Amino acid sequence: MSEAAEVSKKNFYCRNCGSSILSDSEKCLFCGSYQLPGRIPFFKFLSESRLFRTTFFFPFSALISFALPITFALYPIPFLDWSWVLLISFFFFAFSIFGFVSEWIFLNKFKGDAKDFREGFFEWQKILYLRNPYLSYFGMFLFVCVPLLNWENHFSFAASSSAIWTLILVFLSKILIPLF
Incomplete structure (x- = not known):
């Protein structure tokens, strides 16, 4: 019994x-x-499954980012400019990078090293700094425009941060650079 x-x-x-x-x-x-x-x-x-996110979803979005320009080169769409294809490709690649970074940050939260996303980010920065200070600077550069809110899940953080960086790139490439 x-x-x-x-x-x-x-x-x-x-x-x-x-x-x-x-x-x-x-x-x-x-x-x-x-x-x-x-x-x-x-x-x-599915979104709550770490295995699904790390083995399928985030790598698949990186594959989309590389396959999109190749597909556009083989089958061009006449009304779509190359710069827009590259910007969309950049969004998917940034989504993949920010997704994997959010996995590391949330892992600090789940291990008990941090109580929320902000502290998990700072713990991630400490780990990067201990490995190499230049990695820490790169990590800070990635998050210079991303608000350190208490993000609920990986997808919202990855989508918002990649959208912010894509909009910055759109502003630079479509508005600011043509002015000169």
């Missing part, structure tokens, strides 16, 4: 943050992600 009770109370790992939780829990205590697929919509369940 006690063996059966111990089997039902075994721990397993959260599919989002990797922390150990009880097997009968439907939600992770640390990151708040649901563990059972029937409780929330399917796409939210």
Whole structure:
């Protein structure tokens, strides 16, 4: 009888943050992600899966960024300019980079090194600085225009930061540079 009770109370790992939780829990205590697929919509369940994000979604967006100019070179669209294709490609590539960076930042939060996204960012900066100070400067440059809010998930952070950098690039390439 006690063996059966111990089997039902075994721990397993959260599919989002990797922390150990009880097997009968439907939600992770640390990151708040649901563990059972029937409780929330399917796409939210996929977005809470770290394995899906790191092995499929963020690498797939990087592949799109490289495949888009190649596809446009092979099958040109007459009303679309090359600069717009490159800007869209830049958005997907920046989305991929910011997605992987947000994984590292949220991992600091889930490990308990930081209580929110802002502190996770500072911990990430410390790790970069300990590896190489120039990496830390590059990390600060990436986030010079991105607000350090308490982001809820990886997708909102990656989409907003890549959109901000793409809009800056659009402003420079389409408005400011043609003035000279």
